[in-house]
Amino acid sequence: MSVLAEARILKQEEVAPGCHRMLLQAPEAAGRAAPGQFMHVRCGSSADPLLRRPLSVHDVDRGKGTLTLLYRAAGRGTALLAGLGPGAGISLMGPLGRGFSLPAGAGLRVALAAGGIGVAPLYFLLKELVSRDFFVYVLVGAQTAEDLLCGDDFKLLGSRTSFATDDGSCGHKGPVTDLLESLLASGGVDLVYACGPPPMLKRVAGLLTGTGVPGEISLERHMGCGVGACLSCVCKVRSGAYRRVCADGPVFPVEEVVWE
Ligand SMILES: Cc1cc2nc3c(=O)[nH]c(=O)nc-3n(C[C@H](O)[C@H](O)[C@H](O)COP(=O)(O)OP(=O)(O)OC[C@H]3O[C@@H](n4cnc5c(N)ncnc54)[C@H](O)[C@@H]3O)c2cc1C
Ligand code: FES
Structure with a gap:
């Protein structure tokens, strides 16, 4: 069940050029959210923009009642969000949608592939997978080294994290799907989750076809x-x-x- 609530911003920081992380006091949503779900966020205090904007649940701390969003200022709505500071209130609807299904059993080797701001829902998912003792590879791609998001956060959770950048300024030079292709070729992965731009997800779908390795995409x-x-x-x-x-x-x- 989703809730409509006013949440208070506790912290807001720019973590990469044009990308912001917003920590919110939102105990009900934090208590209900599952990895892969999203919040429908009202971005302004007036009727413009009228429509809410969907943003993935990036992280929750149920003990503290906090929920974190990670977003790229892509246009009018998210630019308004980026202009808000601690103490401001925003209207949240959610958590909404069907998230990732978490695997049963033990010992599975899981790959998470993220392109750009596609890391947003995968951090929460990684936390859940690590808490269930799965071995997780995290593959993070971006245009340049400074656009890479959450690399240190992923490493801190104990995953094996690899990077790919379009210009080769960090990790593999090329798309993040190259890293996934190598991992699949090594036979080292049993399950794949991915989030990123449509061409990346289409490539993930192509790579998994015929391998027998299941995957879920956001x-x-x-x-x-x-x-x-x-x-x-x-x-x-x-x-x-x-x-x-x-x-x-x-x-x-x-x-x-x-x-x-
Ligand atoms: C389920 C879901 C979860 C999402 N989670 C995140 C997240 O965690 N972090 C994040 O940064 N973004 C996320 N997005 C994308 C985010 O919703 C859009 O970037 C946002 O709505 C843009 O609003 P705006 O008013 O800033 O930009 P607008 O002025 O509305 O648009 C700016 C540009 O973004 C494009 N755009 C707008 N909405 C979308 C959309 N839904 N999908 C793709 N392109 C869009 C427009 O075509 C335009 O080029 C998510 C989208 C969905 C559907
Ligand atoms: S946004 Fe209205 S049906 Fe999905």
């Missing part, structure tokens, strides 16, 4: 209501039907999504 769509009513966020699935990213996703089994 999709982005422009959203209106965020709760399954307006149909502005649909994506096509294998059956030929359309699914609502806000309510049936945003996380889908990788083989289910049709790339148009």
Whole structure:
């Protein structure tokens, strides 16, 4: 069940050029959120922009009742958010959507692949996986070294973290999916989760096809209501039907999504 609540900003910092991390006092949402779910955030105090903006739950601390968002200032709404400081209040709706399914059993080797701001939902997921004693590879990609997000945070959680940058300024030079391709070729991974731009996710889907390795991906769509009513966020699935990213996703089994 989701909640509508006013949350107070405790801290806001720019962690990479144009990317911000916002710590919120939001005990109800923090208590209910699961990895891969998102919050529908009102970005301004007036009716403009009218629509809320979806942002993934990046982290929660249930003991302290805090919830963290990690976002790129992409346009008007997120720029307004970036201008807020500690003490300001924002309206949150959520947690919404279906998140990542967590594997049962023990000893699985899991790969998380993140492109750009796609790291946002994967940090919370990593925390859950590590707490269940899974061995996790984290593959983080960005355009340049200074755009890489959360590398130290991932390492601190004990994952094996590798980097890829478009310009080669950190780690592998090339797309983060190259790292995933090598890992899959080594036979060292049993399960993959990914979040990033559509071309990256399409490549992840291609790499997993025929390997027998299951995967889940988190999709982005422009959203209106965020709760399954307006149909502005649909994506096509294998059956030929359309699914609502806000309510049936945003996380889908990788083989289910049709790339148009
Ligand atoms: C389930 C979900 C979770 C998300 N989680 C995060 C997150 O954790 N961190 C983060 O930085 N972003 C996340 N996004 C993307 C974020 O919602 C958009 O960047 C944001 O809505 C842009 O709003 P704006 O008013 O700042 O920009 P606008 O002025 O509305 O748009 C600026 C640019 O961003 C593009 N854009 C707008 N909305 C989306 C969207 N939903 N998907 C892709 N491109 C979009 C526009 O086409 C335009 O080019 C998520 C999106 C979804 C659907
Ligand atoms: S945003 Fe309205 S149905 Fe998904």
